[in-house]
Amino acid sequence: MPARSLLIGSSGQVGNQMLCLLGEERSMVASRRPHSDTEMHLDLARIATRADAERALRGHSLDAIYCVGGMTNVDGCEESPEEASHTNCRGPAMLAHVAGDMGIPFVYFSTEYIFDGTSGPYLEEAQSNPLNVYGRSKWEGEQAVLAACRDALIVRTTVVYGQDAGQKNYVYSVLRALATGKTMRVPQDQVSTPSYNRDLATATVALVNRGATGIYHVCGPERMDRYEFACAVATFFSLDKSLLRPVPTSVFGQKAARPLSAGLAIDKLRRLHPCLKMRTLAEGLADCRNAMEEFLHSCATLH
Numbered sequence: 001m002p003a004r005s006l007l008i009g010s011s012g013q014v015g016n017q018m019l020c021l022l023g024e025e026r027s028m029v030a031s032r033r034p035h036s037d038t039e040m041h042l043d044l045a046r047i048a049t050r051a052d053a054e055r056a057l058r059g060h061s062l063d064a065i066y067c068v069g070g071m072t073n074v075d076g077c078e079e080s081p082e083e084a085s086h087t088n089c090r091g092p093a094m095l096a097h098v099a100g101d102m103g104i105p106f107v108y109f110s111t112e113y114i115f116d117g118t119s120g121p122y123l124e125e126a127q128s129n130p131l132n133v134y135g136r137s138k139w140e141g142e143q144a145v146l147a148a149c150r151d152a153l154i155v156r157t158t159v160v161y162g163q164d165a166g167q168k169n170y171v172y173s174v175l176r177a178l179a180t181g182k183t184m185r186v187p188q189d190q191v192s193t194p195s196y197n198r199d200l201a202t203a204t205v206a207l208v209n210r211g212a213t214g215i216y217h218v219c220g221p222e223r224m225d226r227y228e229f230a231c232a233v234a235t236f237f238s239l240d241k242s243l244l245r246p247v248p249t250s251v252f253g254q255k256a257a258r259p260l261s262a263g264l265a266i267d268k269l270r271r272l273h274p275c276l277k278m279r280t281l282a283e284g285l286a287d288c289r290n291a292m293e294e295f296l297h298s299c300a301t302l303h
Contacts, residue, residue: 003061004028008042008095009069013164014109014157017201018066028060030069044070044091045083053094057102064105064208067092067145070138074113077134078255088137093144100149105208112158112192112219114139117259121193121223124156124215124268132256142215154215155204158264159229162197162284163291169197171285174230175292178239179299188227188246193263195219196284199277206273217264221278229281236285237296 005022008030009015019027030042042056044067070088071077077084092108099106112120113135114128130136145152161171177184195218203218224232227246234241249258266278279287 002026003063005064005066006030006040006057006060006062008044008065008067009109011166012069012072013162013166013169013197014160014200015066015068016165017162017197018068018204021201021205028062045087047091047094048086050094050097053098057095057098062102062104064107065095065099066107066109066204067095068109070109070141072134074132074134074258075255077137078132081133081137084133084137085140088134089141089144092141093148096145096148096152100151106145106149106152107204107208108141108145108152108154110138110142110154110156111135112156112262112264113259114142114156115259115262117191117262120191120259120261121263121265122217123265124217131259134256135259146214151213153207153213155200155207156215156217156264157195157200157219158262159192159194159219160197160200161194161281163288164197167295170194170226170229171233171292172295174233174244175237175239175296176299178234178237178241178243179296181240181243183243183245184230185245185247185251186227186230187249187252187258188225189248189260190258191223191225191261191263193219193221193223193266194229194281194284196279196281196287198287199279199284203269203273203276203278206276207269210272212272216269216272217266218269219264219266219278220280220284221266222280223263224281232281233285236282237292 096106116129
């Protein structure tokens with residue numbers, strides 16, 4: 001049986017792009033409820049020991065494990081800190097132990113939320129100081145994975161957009177509101193570096209192919225606030241950006257604090273892969289234009 005790459009979290013936008021890039025014949029999907037022979041039963045929150053991880057992976061020929069999934073609902077993590085810790089830290093760490101024993105790459109996806117957002121954009125070696133449970137669970141996950149598997153790769157990213165079967169990312173939210181003529185409040189004090197999901201997947205596989213280990217930041221090259229982001233989306237698709245209402249983050253009354261002046265620097269990635277293209281927002285939107293225009297059409301039809 002040929003070896004396959006295991007994708008944990010393939011139903012999300014990044015996991016789906018990874019699946020498209022690697023190809024279904026080279027991939028095995030981890031699922032809480034597997035529906036085919038090419039899917040493995042695996043629930044990160046239930047992987048409590050190395051023995052659990054070994055049982056989950058037993059009998060499968062793998063050449064890499066990509067831990068894309070996790071508990072990513074930031075406010076949900078605040079309400080369920082134990083589940084966040086189990087899903088984002090303990091489970092991945094146990095799988096990383098087994099990956100180390102198998103001698104295969106283990107890739108753990110993390111976030112800019114490990115930083116407090118006071119002095120972005122951040123380099124890989126910047127001091128962590130998470131403001132919320134989600135960020136803390138991911139930071140602890142990074143440390144646990146690196147301790148479990150010395151050759152692990154940590155990929156930090158942020159504000160991921162692009163074609164998404166779940167239609168949940170920020171671009172879809174902006175298009176959904178503007179296409180139906182609704183006003184949308186957007187935070188103008190959250191600054192970050194938007195990341196095109198297709199480029200994120202491509203860069204991750206390129207890092208694995210180069211044998212990269214340790215921590216790498218992978219995101220787009222531009223730093224902007226959410227209002228600038230939303231206005232750029234509106235302009236690109238010729239929508240009415242006057243419907244966008246810039247407001248401070250505090251008005252949303254969210255359970256979890258957000259890092260404000262954040263974003264990630266990709267100098268390290270560029271040094272290793274100088275020819276790797278991380279597209280600007282305009283370039284990313286142009287690449288997924290057809291899918292987004294189909295979504296806009298469906299919004300207008302339903303409205």
